[in-house]
Amino acid sequence: MTTTHSLLALAHEMPKTELHLHIEGTFEPELMFSIAKRNSVPLKYQTVEELKSAYQFENLQDFLDLYYQGMSVLLKEQDFYDLTMAYLERVHRDNVVHVEIFFDPQGHTSRNVSFETQINGIYRALKDGESKFGMTFKLIMSFLRHLSEEDAFKTLEQAKPYLDWIDGVGLDSSEVGNPPLNFKNVFEECKKLGLAVTAHAGEEGPPEYVWQAIDTIKVDRIDHGNRALEEADLIAAIKSRGLTLTVCPLSNLKLCVVSDMKNHPIRTMLKFGLNATVNSDDPAYFGGYMNDNYTALIQGSGISKIELYTLACNSFNGSWLNSEQKSKHLMTIKNLFESA
Numbered sequence: 373m374t375t376t377h378s379l380l381a382l383a384h385e386m387p388k389t390e391l392h393l394h395i396e397g398t399f400e401p402e403l404m405f406s407i408a409k410r411n412s413v414p415l416k417y418q419t420v421e422e423l424k425s426a427y428q429f430e431n432l433q434d435f436l437d438l439y440y441q442g443m444s445v446l447l448k449e450q451d452f453y454d455l456t457m458a459y460l461e462r463v464h465r466d467n468v469v470h471v472e473i474f475f476d477p478q479g480h481t482s483r484n485v486s487f488e489t490q491i492n493g494i495y496r497a498l499k500d501g502e503s504k505f506g507m508t509f510k511l512i513m514s515f516l517r518h519l520s521e522e523d524a525f526k527t528l529e530q531a532k533p534y535l536d537w538i539d540g541v542g543l544d545s546s547e548v549g550n551p552p553l554n555f556k557n558v559f560e561e562c563k564k565l566g567l568a569v570t571a572h573a574g575e576e577g578p579p580e581y582v583w584q585a586i587d588t589i590k591v592d593r594i595d596h597g598n599r600a601l602e603e604a605d606l607i608a609a610i611k612s613r614g615l616t617l618t619v620c621p622l623s624n625l626k627l628c629v630v631s632d633m634k635n636h637p638i639r640t641m642l643k644f645g646l647n648a649t650v651n652s653d654d655p656a657y658f659g660g661y662m663n664d665n666y667t668a669l670i671q672g673s674g675i676s677k678i679e680l681y682t683l684a685c686n687s688f689n690g691s692w693l694n695s696e697q698k699s700k701h702l703m704t705i706k707n708l709f710e711s712a
């Protein structure tokens with residue numbers, strides 16, 4: 373018999389990949405205070421505890437306001453390196469073996485921190501993480517959807533010298549009122565440049581935004597996708613195209629996208645045959661990294677061993693690893709589940 377205890381052990385032990393992670397959302401208050409101090413940037417909060425007590429959100433925008441405030445202490449290449457390395461060290465302990473991380477260039481260039489400064493720090497940490505932990509990675513540049521498409525094009529120009537380091541592009545920030553359609557041309561250009569494409573859709577925004585992401589932007593993956601479950605035709609379209617959904621349980625709870633883990637839609641997604649995966653989104657703000665997300669799902673929504681196995685496989689299948697790398701990890705997972 374599979375007990376909750378043995379499922380938790382399996383979930384923690386199995387190799388994992390994280391496909392939906394904003395590096396700026398891994399900024400732990402302790403590190404934020406230490407970087408703020410060395411850069412002589414004042415913070416609105418006096419102590420770590422005071423800052424943490426502000427992490428009460430009623431919706432996505434409440435969180436984004438704090439998220440942009442937090443990242444404003446990142447000024448130098450070393451700051452981006454330290455932020456990224458702290459995340460890699462943390463998730464290495466969760467048996468994460470591959471990461472595909474977002475960064476938000478416009479959140480920094482808007483404060484006169486150059487694209488070069490950001491990417492040099494992030495990429496150097498990712499390369500060091502690869503040598504130190506054997507952790508492979510992909511880097512995804514995300515456009516802020518509350519800004520214009522023109523601004524996104526400017527960012528793409530800044531990225532051009534670094535395209536060898538960038539695997540894909542994403543679309544994030546305030547969803548409602550900022551549909552994927554507004555970014556049709558810039559994503560077309562990104563596709564021509566050979567970049568993979570993903571977009572946040574259906575986190576708070578309506579099913580129509582998910583349609584736009586798949587039909588107009590022609591995404592390779594959907595970030596969140598919760599509200600796709602409101603339309604049977606949309607579920608069928610996502611399924612027939614074999615698109616992966618990068619679902620974020622603790623994020624959904626913290627941002628009131630779901631009211632209780634008991635009602636989390638991930639099991640429904642699996643029942644419909646959708647390729648749902650588990651991810652942490654902004655772990656420093658939402659109360660947990662990868663294993664915490666699995667723990668919350670196992671304890672809260674009662675997922676079974678076969679569902680856990682499907683989630684583990686979906687993550688590698690939905691990653692941008694090559695087929696040989698995928699097969700290697702999938703075999704490890706299969707052996708682990710068979711012997712458990």
Ligand SMILES: Nc1ncnc2[nH]cnc12
Binds near residue numbers: 397432439544546623
């Ligand atoms: N959950 C989220 N949704 C949209 N934009 C984000 N930026 C960081 N986290 C985000």
Ligand SMILES: [Zn+2]
Binds near residue numbers: 394595
């Ligand atoms: Zn996100």
